[in-house]
Amino acid sequence: MASRTRSRSNEPVPTIVSQNLIREPEKEICSFNNADIAALKGSGAFPVGAVIRPFDREVRSDTSSDEWVCFFTYPFSLGLRYPFPPFISRFFELTGLSYVQTMPMVWRVLMVLDQIKSRHCPDLCIKDLPIAYRLRSHGNSHFLLFSTSKNPLILKATKNEYQWQRKFFFVKRDSIDEGFDLPVRWLTNANFRDLAPPSAESQPRIKEVYRLPATERTFSLSLTNSSQKSSSEMYVPIINLEGFQLDELDSYSSLAPIKQEINPKPADTPKPSSSKTATTPKAPPTSKTRASSSRKRKEADHPTTPHVFPFENHGFTDSSKFMTCFLNQGLERLVFLYEDACGSNVMLENKLKKAEATIADQAAIATAKSEHYEAKYKAMTQDHQSAIQKITQEAQAKSNVAQVQHEQDMASYRESLKNSVIISLIQARLKMAYEARALGVECPSWNIKAWEMKLKDLGGNLVEPPSKPAAEEPAKVTEKVDDAGASKDAGGDAADEVGMNA
Numbered sequence: 001m002a003s004r005t006r007s008r009s010n011e012p013v014p015t016i017v018s019q020n021l022i023r024e025p026e027k028e029i030c031s032f033n034n035a036d037i038a039a040l041k042g043s044g045a046f047p048v049g050a051v052i053r054p055f056d057r058e059v060r061s062d063t064s065s066d067e068w069v070c071f072f073t074y075p076f077s078l079g080l081r082y083p084f085p086p087f088i089s090r091f092f093e094l095t096g097l098s099y100v101q102t103m104p105m106v107w108r109v110l111m112v113l114d115q116i117k118s119r120h121c122p123d124l125c126i127k128d129l130p131i132a133y134r135l136r137s138h139g140n141s142h143f144l145l146f147s148t149s150k151n152p153l154i155l156k157a158t159k160n161e162y163q164w165q166r167k168f169f170f171v172k173r174d175s176i177d178e179g180f181d182l183p184v185r186w187l188t189n190a191n192f193r194d195l196a197p198p199s200a201e202s203q204p205r206i207k208e209v210y211r212l213p214a215t216e217r218t219f220s221l222s223l224t225n226s227s228q229k230s231s232s233e234m235y236v237p238i239i240n241l242e243g244f245q246l247d248e249l250d251s252y253s254s255l256a257p258i259k260q261e262i263n264p265k266p267a268d269t270p271k272p273s274s275s276k277t278a279t280t281p282k283a284p285p286t287s288k289t290r291a292s293s294s295r296k297r298k299e300a301d302h303p304t305t306p307h308v309f310p311f312e313n314h315g316f317t318d319s320s321k322f323m324t325c326f327l328n329q330g331l332e333r334l335v336f337l338y339e340d341a342c343g344s345n346v347m348l349e350n351k352l353k354k355a356e357a358t359i360a361d362q363a364a365i366a367t368a369k370s371e372h373y374e375a376k377y378k379a380m381t382q383d384h385q386s387a388i389q390k391i392t393q394e395a396q397a398k399s400n401v402a403q404v405q406h407e408q409d410m411a412s413y414r415e416s417l418k419n420s421v422i423i424s425l426i427q428a429r430l431k432m433a434y435e436a437r438a439l440g441v442e443c444p445s446w447n448i449k450a451w452e453m454k455l456k457d458l459g460g461n462l463v464e465p466p467s468k469p470a471a472e473e474p475a476k477v478t479e480k481v482d483d484a485g486a487s488k489d490a491g492g493d494a495a496d497e498v499g500m501n502a
């Protein structure tokens with residue numbers, strides 16, 4: 001383990017390139033730091049020998065690398081371990097999606113379906129899922145399973161996970177099984193039916209899942225896969241990384257408890273007897289199990305001393321040496337604890353200073369943001385008012401133009417109406433004049449040529465003179481002439497009056 005750690009520390013960190021698929025990368029900056037990585041290593045989420053890249057704030061999750069593959073922590077918080085169960089692995093094999101671009105609800109759905117497959121529907125497969133779900137991009141090329149029905153197949157799986165996008169890390173491909181088979185780049189488009197086409201048996205299988213009780217189709221935090229680790233065993237206490245190098249983290253799975261050293265106390269010396277030699281009382285059973293770790297480290301420098309020194313068998317000098325050695329060990333222990341406390345105090349003071357600086361920076365950032373958004377709001381308000389004023393002016397101008405156009409149209413309509421009336425009257429006058437002439441009646445006041453010229457100027461159709469009628473009885477002819485003369489006089493007067501008005 002140590003040799004592998006040293007060789008890895010001498011390797012240059014390979015360059016990884018962002019695909020620039022995240023619209024606002026500042027909102028998805030990685031927050032999974034080295035302490036979290038150490039806890040993940042100790043949790044057993046990955047096989048022994050998996051190499052996890054140290055925390056780097058500048059690296060984004062949408063990176064493309066032939067040597068590193070990105071994971072996000074949510075599936076491991078559910079109790080999953082790598083390699084994932086075959087049913088879940090088959091989903092990513094068919095779709096080609098990266099682990100880190102699938103939203104938490106996808107993992108919830110797959111976990112519940114994996115349980116259903118193992119308990120109730122052994123023939124259920126990934127190619128059956130397009131009957132109930134379709135892949136849908138939800139911004140930044142993150143995909144979820146969108147239900148094709150109002151009644152989702154898996155219940156309570158759509159709850160959002162707070163800041164799941166920021167909790168990711170990178171594992172070296174050659175340190176895990178099938179690492180080089182995992183996708184290098186993110187997908188931007190995915191049609192679930194094309195990637196995993198359903199078969200003829202898919203519809204009956206999905207209906208069989210629908211017939212299960214709602215409790216079997218509901219996601220809950222108590223749900224764990226029988227072949228995976230329980231979620232309660234996921235994280236272990238975080239190690240204090242002060243004074244440790246990153247390469248040393250592989251050898252620590254949890255924070256080793258500090259055992260308090262029991263200072264040995266001289267036992268009561270038994271009274272010597274003339275018949276029996278003095279016996280040394282045995283140490284209590286707990287003294288052996290609670291031996292100090294510092295004493296074990298110092299065994300090479302100091303001889304092993306019994307818990308109870310037989311003062312009665314030694315003189316004052318030997319007893320003094322023992323007491324001096326014992327007091328020196330206690331003093332060394334106190335000095336060690338004091339230095340450790342001082343170091344912890346300095347570390348806490350440095351963290352406090354950093355926290356104060358961070359709080360001050362956050363306050364400055366908040367103030368700057370407030371001023372920025374206030375100025376932006378004022379600018380938007382001014383632009384809004386200017387736009388409203390401009391729109392009002394344009395609407396008023398259009399209204400004025402429409403009013404003028406309406407007045408012009410009404411005047412033109414009245415003129416055309418007058419012309420139509422005059423044309424009709426002149427045509428009627430000419431028709432009566434032609435009919436009277438055909439009957440042999442002539443009226444000197446009828447200016448037929450002037451009427452024809454007027455009709456032509458107005459654009460009206462000329463009236464054709466009628467053919468000469470057959471001879472009629474004199475009395476009837478005289479009566480018709482009198483009637484025609486009277487009507488023509490009336491029509492002529494009306495036409496003259498209309499013409500004068502025009």
